Amino acid sequence: MGHGHGHVQVPSSGSASGRYVWRLAVALAIGAAFMVLEVVVGFATSSLALISDAAHMFTDVLGIAMALTAVLLARRSGPTFTRTYGMYRAEVLAALANAVLLFGVAGYVLYEAVDRITDPPVVPGLPVMLVAAAGLVANLVAFFLLRSGAKESLNVRGAYLEVLADLIGSVGVLLSGLVTLTTGWRYADPIAGVAIGLFVLPRTFVLARRALRILFQHAPHGVDVGRISEELAALPGVVDVHDLHVWTLTSGMEVASAHLTIDEEATSATVLTDAQNLLRGSYSIEHATLQVEPRESARRCDELSW
Template sequence: MAHSHDHSHDAHAANRTRLGIAIAIIGVFLVVQVVGGLLSGSLALLADAGHMAGDLLGLVIALGAAVVAARPATDRQTYGYRRFEVFGALVNGVILVVVAVTVSAGAIGRLASGAQGEVHEVAGGPMLAVAIAGLLANVVALLVLRGGAKDSINLRGAYLEVLGDTLGSALVIAAAVVILTTGWDAADPIASLAIAALIVPRALMLLRDVMRVLSQSAPAETDVAEIRDHIIGTSGVVAVHDVHVWAITTGAHVFSAHVEVEPSVFAEGRVGELLDELGGCLDDHFDVEHSTFQLEPAGRGRQEPAGHA
């Protein structure tokens, strides 16, 4: 298990480095995009800049959460501070929703004013140049973050934000090309609405994952029935009840159960051996980092109140 903890520490350190690099990339280009949006008059560029500002804030929050999560456990925080990664992902999800609503309101307002005859000229050339540079910056940031997105819900939130901004940059490029070739300036706010439409589903997916952790639901990839079958299939085990599986954060699963065993397990002093076998089974087959078993004599489960898995 020491190797597992060392690997986890290395992974957290690598994730903090990834976030720091991504923050530098996004921060530098955010200034470029805001200036480009103002000079070109492009709402889509400013919308994408707003999305990127949300990305930057989300990345900073994610980095702060990752730093706090690396702190060791204490008598007060007995599981440590890794749950702060989930709180960081929650804030990121809320930021994504706010950005989507703000972008949509601006785009609808510009379309409405255009329908009333107001003209919003957009300089397609500068808009296209800045959008292409933005796409390249986002692709680099994505490549930096991709390595840790599967193992950390916090980093996944940051990755999804940058992914959405990458798609947003592609939409701005398309709108700039339309403006340059046809002169149809309405392509700019329409691209902004498309960017907002891309943001919302990702935000909802992230918030769903956050709520699954905060509500202590069994992790989506965990089959509780299969875990129960493995335990019951262990030599000396008669039954299992009061089963609980949840996650502190992504990849940090916790398990507890009451396990009824044959009388010989206690009589022959095989309690420690059985606990090692059960813990090893959950660690090897189900990636459960922390497991707790209460060994009981056979039939004990009938004396306990119903209501547990």
């Protein structure tokens, strides 16, 4: 009895990010336009809150640009003999790069805020409020464009979190401008800058952790590999399951491989079909490479060092 191999091909446009290209493009255009506006007015008025929001908008624009580039690269660069999984991991790298950018900007804003607390500059409230209100509208549009995609794609989620941070930032800048305009309290602006920086950090940590889990090929979040092993071993004809691996290639693309040892009466084709149906139906794993082997061949696996 020979070995049976089941291999379900992943389509070249299968990543979840691919369905949101036009949304990413629109969000990129909106963010770029208002980033320029916030930079000009922020430095003209010496508003740390507005400069902070502009910095977040910069990472937003750069992050969405990386996300969009990664999606297009993954779609156009299909699997080859040298890149057997194509360029899908580019999306995960873009998400990780977004997290690094957000960490850097948050650190810069907090550093500047501490320096300004001792001698806060006079910030005119009205222009800050007007720009913040325009930025709020722009971020709301981008927020709703990316919200649905953030549930499916880690790459889109990275861009979505940056837009969310900018949305909260615009609210903070708007409030600080209102306080400055009505009371003249100079500490409102640096405090808003600190609040924006602190808001970004925990969400950035979660994004970075999820990206690193994929890059280190950990099991997908919420997938119990032990249970998968038990269910595969319970299939008729299967006497042992080993070399089981489950990982994520990119968002929405889970991959599995395993060796299934069968008894003498079992049919390889039947066991293979049952295992594929189990992984597809219960765990949504469409791409599975399964080696079905008799007991004699399975002994070779015991000799492997890892």
